[in-house]
Every structure is written in structure tokens, then in C-alpha cells.
Amino acid sequence: GSVIVNGVRYETEGAEVELEGRRGTDLDLRVGQVVRMQAEVDASGKARAKSIEQDDLVQGVVQAVDVTAGTLTVAGQAVYVDNETMFDDSIPTRSLAGIAVGDRVEVHGFVGAGGARATRIEKAGAGETEVEVTGVVSNLNTATRRFNVGTLMVDYSAATLEDFGAASLANGQIVEVKGTEFLGDGALKASRVEREDNDFDGRSG
Numbered sequence: 001g002s003v004i005v006n007g008v009r010y011e012t013e014g015a016e017v018e019l020e021g022r023r024g025t026d027l028d029l030r031v032g033q034v035v036r037m038q039a040e041v042d043a044s045g046k047a048r049a050k051s052i053e054q055d056d057l058v059q060g061v062v063q064a065v066d067v068t069a070g071t072l073t074v075a076g077q078a079v080y081v082d083n084e085t086m087f088d089d090s091i092p093t094r095s096l097a098g099i100a101v102g103d104r105v106e107v108h109g110f111v112g113a114g115g116a117r118a119t120r121i122e123k124a125g126a127g128e129t130e131v132e133v134t135g136v137v138s139n140l141n142t143a144t145r146r147f148n149v150g151t152l153m154v155d156y157s158a159a160t161l162e163d164f165g166a167a168s169l170a171n172g173q174i175v176e177v178k179g180t181e182f183l184g185d186g187a188l189k190a191s192r193v194e195r196e197d198n199d200f201d202g203r204s205g
Helices: none
Strands: 002-005 008-011 016-019 022-024 035-041 047-054 058-066 071-074 077-080 104-112 115-123 131-141 146-149 152-155 160-162 174-182 188-195
Touching: 002 035, 008 047, 058 077, 077 104, 104 131, 115 131
Parallel strands: 016 047, 077 115, 152 188, 160 188
Antiparallel strands: 002 008, 016 022, 035 047, 058 071, 058 104, 058 131, 071 077, 104 115, 131 146, 131 174, 146 152, 174 188
């Protein structure tokens, strides 16, 4: 009946909950996930959530793990873990040491210029093939309709662009990219590119 986000308890009765674009309930939320929330505070000071939206930050195959440095690379994105990172029970030892190259994982957290800071990591569901990355656009080439997020090359020639308004895709923007297919040269064929608010460098809930 409630969730705690950034130290504040929000009542969730009647709230609309969406997880990765699918309807859910507050019982589907997990500690360490990052959410967007619309909420209100009543006259008595009680905070109540009206809507809660959860999206993964990165989802894909692990390409490298460095336990000593506390880093891993997932779908071309540098991911950093710290003492606040939660590891799901699906991760052996519930630590970075339980993740291996080739594993498919979901990373929750925040993105910055240097990569992603993980607040929660879990194994992706069986049969999950979608690749999802959130990060900063670089090396944009509007002629070839390609750009980079981290070291991942993205081909957006067939993608739906969302939430750009009158603006065009540009270097420096934070975007969420989704796709399921890689082209012959290793580029991800994006099915959707969504511009994100510049609010991913924050705190976990």
C-alpha cells in the first residue's frame, strides 16, 4: 500500500503503475529500481502517488566484468556498482562476482557523462531478447542515420522517434533506445528512440 522514494513514504492506493510500458501494481516494484512519479500531498501532509513509471536503464548482454574496479559493460555501456547497488536473488552470490560475460541482465540506475551508476542489477527474464540503453548521444551522423550511446552504435533509420517535439536528434541529448536486432556490422537496429528528460542523474528509490 505504499512505496518509499528518496526517503519519503507515498501511499499507492489507486495509483497507476507502469513497468516497462506494461500495467502493473506496487507489488511488482523492487528495492533499487528507479521510478518517475506524479504525487500530491494532502492537507494532513500525507504524500500520495498518482502514477508510478519504472523503466530499466540498460538491458542486454554482459560484455566485460571487472570485480576489482567494480564495473561491467552491458550492451556497450559502462556500468559502475557501489555499496548501494542492490543485487537480485537471480545473481549468484548477490554481488558483481556472480555476473559473467554472456549473461543477460537488467540494470536500474542513473546515467551520467561517464556511464551508468547501477542501483539494482538482476538477470533478464528467460527468452528476453530486447536490448535497451539509456545514455548520451554522440557521433551523430544524420546522413547515415547513426549515432553512439557509449560504445554501442545505433542505427535509427527505421526507428520511431518520440518526445523530441520540435527539436531534432542531436549530440548531447539523453535518449532511451530499444531494439532486438543487430546488423551485420554490429550496430543495433533501433525500433524506438525516445528523448528523456535530463533527470537520470539522481537518486534511487
